[in-house]
Amino acid sequence: MDSTYTIIIADDHPLFRNALFQSVHMAISGANLLEADSLEALLELLKKEPEPDLLLLDLKMPGANGMSGLIQLRTEYPELPIVVISASEEPAVVTQVKHHGAFGFIPKSSDMRELVNALHTVLNGEPFFPEGLIINDPKCQQLTEKLATLTPQQYKVLGMLSDGLLNKQIAYELNVSEATIKAHMTAIFRKLDVKNRTQAVILLQQLETQL
Incomplete structure (x- = not known):
């Protein structure tokens, strides 16, 4: 894939963030990968990099309460492609994420092949949400x-x-x-x-x- 992609990984757990960093690096060779461990750090980073190609966002970080971080980012950066990566795979959570304007949702339980497929999908301009996790109730x-x-x-x-x-x-x-x-x-x-x-x-x- 294009080596000029700039991707931000926002997660407050160092081990998972590092693992995701390595996985994305392998999936998208040569991409410019940036990291943030809180909503405040992410907002500061976006001031320097206002137009990244993709933001991989954990819902629960310091400064973010539930969907509040996603809502704030959508408000301030309406054109930013945001894919939520979360340990919560409940349909109610995924449905909210989609409704609040995220471009995709990747469960933290995904294996490498699923992660690569999701990343390729969103970077090609198509939203990615796991089948069966969107509520139509x-x-x-x-x-x-x-x-x-x-x-x-x-x-x-x-x-x-x-x-x-x-x-x-x-x-x-x-x-x-x-x-x-x-x-x-x-x-x-x-x-x-x-x-x-x-x-x-x-x-x-x-x-x-x-x-």
């Missing part, structure tokens, strides 16, 4: 669409709610005022069509499993 689709209306910051707030944090704790973590968090809450409840934080968390948990 209308209820699941409706819930996913509601979550997709949240901004990256609202999704972070919702994730922190799900983790049991109080408003003042969320405000501290995000370095904003409690009034700002309350405003986010109001917007989240309206978009998800719920009345309180408990209902919002239940809605999120209906779709999200361990990522």
Whole structure:
């Protein structure tokens, strides 16, 4: 394949990141491979390399809570081809990943042949999602669409709610005022069509499993 591809591997587990680095290096000879171990490091890297050919993204890294990292990247870099690589192969997770604009999904359990096939597919401009892992259930689709209306910051707030944090704790973590968090809450409840934080968390948990 073309040796001029620039590919970013974003994963906070050094052993897996190194293994993936070696696998991609073997699959795509001569590619320019870059690494990031957190969402912050990834965003800094994208400032220097704003147009990589492919981003291989782990859903759960420091700075990213569930789908929030993917949503933020899609918002800030709408043209960036993102393929999620995750240990979670639940159809609900894969369906959300696709709905939030990822170009593909590669399970971490994939063998080398499957990984090579997936990489060749996406670099040739075709999306890659494993067969049988996309849910067409209308209820699941409706819930996913509601979550997709949240901004990256609202999704972070919702994730922190799900983790049991109080408003003042969320405000501290995000370095904003409690009034700002309350405003986010109001917007989240309206978009998800719920009345309180408990209902919002239940809605999120209906779709999200361990990522």
